Amino acid sequence: MDVLARNNVTISGNLSGKTIVFSHGFGCDQSMWRFVAPAFADDHRIVLFDHLGYGGSDLASYSAERHSSLDGYARDLLEICRELDIEQAVFVGHSVAAMIGVLAANEEPERFERLVLVGPSPCYIDDGDYVGGFSRQDIDELLESLDSNYLGWSGAMAPMIMGNPDRPELGEELTNSFCRTDPAIARRFARATFLSDNRDDLRRVRARTLVLQCSEDVIAPRQVGEYVHRAIPGSELVLMKATGHCPNLSAPEETVEAIRSFLRD
Amino acid sequence: MAQPDETATRAGGTPPTGPVEDDFEDLYENAPFGYLSTLTDGTVVRANATFLAMTGYTRADLVGRTRIHALLPVGDRIFYETHFAPLLVMQGEVREIAVELKHADGSRIPVLLNGVLKAAAGGRPAVIRLSAVAAADRRRYERELLHERRRAERSEAEARQLAHILQASFVPSALPEVPGLDVAGVYRPAGHGDEVGGDFYDLFETPHGWGLSLGDVCGKGARAAVVTSLARYTLRAAAMGEPRPGQVLSVLNQALLRERGGRFLTAAYAWIRQTGQGRARLALALGGHPPPLRVLREGGTEAVGRPGDLMGVFADPRLHETEVELSPGDALLFYTDGITEGRAEEGMFGEERLARSLEAARGADAAGIATRLVEEVVAFQSGLPSDDIAVLVVRVPDRAPRSR
Secondary structure, three states: OOHHHHOOOEEEEOOOOEEEEEEOOOOOOHHHHOOOHHHHOOOEEEEEEOOOOOOOOOHHHOOOOHHHOHHHHHHHHHHHHHHOOOOOEEEEEEOHHHHHHHHHHHHOOOOEEEEEEEOOOOEOEOEOOEOOOEOHHHHHHHHHHHHHOOOOOOOOOHHHHHHOOOOOHHHHOOOOHHHOOOHHHHHHHHHHHHOOEOHHHHOOOOOEEEEEEEEOOOOOOHHHHHHHHHHOOOOEEEEEEEEOOOHHHHOHHHHHHHHHHHHHO | OOOOOHHHHHHOOOOOOOOOOOOHHHHHHOOOOEEEEEEOOOEEEEEOHHHHHHHOOOHHHHOOOOEHHHHOOHHHHHHHHHHHHHHHHHHOEEEEEEEEEEOOOOOEEEEEEEEEEEOOEOOEOOEEEEEEEEOHHHHHHHHHHHHHHHHHHHHHHHHHHHHHHHHHOOOOOOOOOOOOOEEEEEEEOOOOOOOOOOEEEEEEEEOOEEEEEEEEEOOOOHHHHHHHHHHHHHHHHHHHHOOOHHHHHHHHHHHHHHHOOOOOEEEEEEEEEEEOOOEEEEEEEEEOOOOOEEEOOOOOEEEOOOEOOOEOOOOOOOOOEEEEEEOOOOEEEEEOHHHHOOEEOOEEOHHHHHHHHHHHOOOOOHHHHHHHHHHHHHHHOOOOOOOOEEEEEEEOOOOOOOOO
């Protein structure tokens, strides 16, 4: 299957401008960028995509083995970059996608000149002096919460979604469709996300990096953002007024402005 | 349009004339569900009496002081941030999210949350209105369903593994090396291979030469599998004392009748001997089985042998022995009907496609012939064969031995 269809890649904006890739995190799909991406349309080629298992991605291309670790998602991202000849681009990753971008950038440094990490965490679980914010038991509780919430997913509906990857409108009317996925996929992505430890990968980052840290983020607390900032050589840290874990939705203006000013110099 | 039910109206007595249910304060406070309003950062700005009773907090505990996050256990808190909050912004509402609320006394109350986002207007900030419906019984039931589903998945995985182990016992894990002969077998179970079927083949040394068997037990499942194993090993045992193919099949027929399982099967048995000048001689008998095909070095195929009676049906089945000699470059293909009766929309794979495949594989070694044929049959059925497929090819190598 062709990579662009596989990840439901959408390209917009100024096609001769510098490329900016937006990558959504754990939970929902590329609509997470709906209030942010358009702000870059005048001077950037905007690349949006869905991680496998989410949004309009091709479920048949999902591999339980490949997508059991963030490396698999990073490989998907690099395949998209190769397909679109993306080099020296800007990568904006939210939540776990920040780490997916770090892994991809370390693998093929020529792809991304700059990284914007929105609410990143290299390791969610506390470890000695390191504060990730969660215990292993907390993450098990999350998996249980996922099991209780199938978000408009049922076995009866799966074939309809799977059989019509090119007709997402079939699923649009169903509630919660932006965050809908096969529960088994959500579970595996949650494990890959919340049980990962990518602290060592931060030190290898060579791209210019901006860390966007929200106040009162229950998923990536401030100490974690500061840790990422310290670990990535030469990175910048911006503490946002926005609260919560999704400033791209709750405070799009502030998010856009922070990214813009980082791209200016 | 539906008519109001008169009986019901009468049973309710005289309709009241004064205002009913117009105390909005009471409607809010004592609604049959917890009602909570928060700012978009989760700070509680209002809670109804039902919500307070449900969670054991006072209004002063919550309003202006607590974010909804503090009322959620950590797993649900992550879920709220990664799913509920984004959905609320993107669709303006969220329905049926299952979470637990932390009661002031530390216990947990399973609820279903619905939420709507009321946009900021007239100087008032945007608020999230949440209804929390107690759902303990429902959640218990859902957990049971989930538990049962997990158990079913585990059982299914075990059954699948059992099927694969059984299937592996229907054919030798590797064919023996037969001096002067090139042999290859392919076994491909039907569909995804999750069901045990009844195809088998075997190749083994006997005191009189080599024995070859291939067959197809009627039916599928564990009972068929038992007969498949019985057939394979009965043929092996019989061939040790008795070289003649007709006799070997008769022993199998007797064994099947003694079992009284009502299962029948088709089988081919061949006794292979090398003769001089690099030739091989086969004596074969067929118990209701499709005749093997001889693939001639010069091109062309011909069926060999006469189909006798099914095995396991008649006390005294008709069985015919046929002798065939293979010259260098010739091959003999034994197969089950999973090849010819492989079904696709355009019909069955059939004997013509079989002949064409063999023609195209001319010059290939035994493995080449067998693999090519099975791949074609599987591809013909879009990757999911409708029946088991077993193929065994015996070939006399060309006279100029290939260097290895």
